[in-house]
Amino acid sequence: MIQNQNGNHNLDFSVVRDLRKRAGMTLEEVSQLSGISIAVLSKLERNQNMIELETLYRIARVFKLSASDLLGLAESCSAHLKHAEHYESGLFNFEKIAFNGIECFHAYGKVGQSLSRPEAHGDEFEICWVQSGSVKINLPREQHTLKPGEALKFDAILEHSYEILEDAKLIIVHLTKEHRF
16 A cells, blocks of 8 residues: 555645646546546545555556556655756856756857767757757758757767857757657
């Protein structure tokens, strides 16, 4: 059994109510789709009982989530505050914010600067969104010149470099690949 915030673990299953309301569903509808009684669902939404793994799985499926995703929401349904980390790589100035599965960078570069060995990457996607200026991104078989409001997504494991063609502000996002074969 998994305990709620009234037990030994800090879990808040009121998130089930939030998911249900967001989906525009009633307790009765969730009950019919999950096979879980309205009484059990109601108590769970009010953190008044423990939840069996099978119940967790059935409720999660109603909202097209995995049981671990629903449990993760119950563990931490509040926001996470982080402060930017400032650093330089080559001649570029960066601010970085990282959360599980995503890293966000705000980069500044001056005309003529280039970054030919970007920070080490794992197996992830990279998105470069140009806020101002002009940037050329070189990939193994292609080059792209981006202007303000344009973005490029590519596999970050590929060799790549950035060239600043005009003083630029960029947002770069690294997204961890969830399912890679």
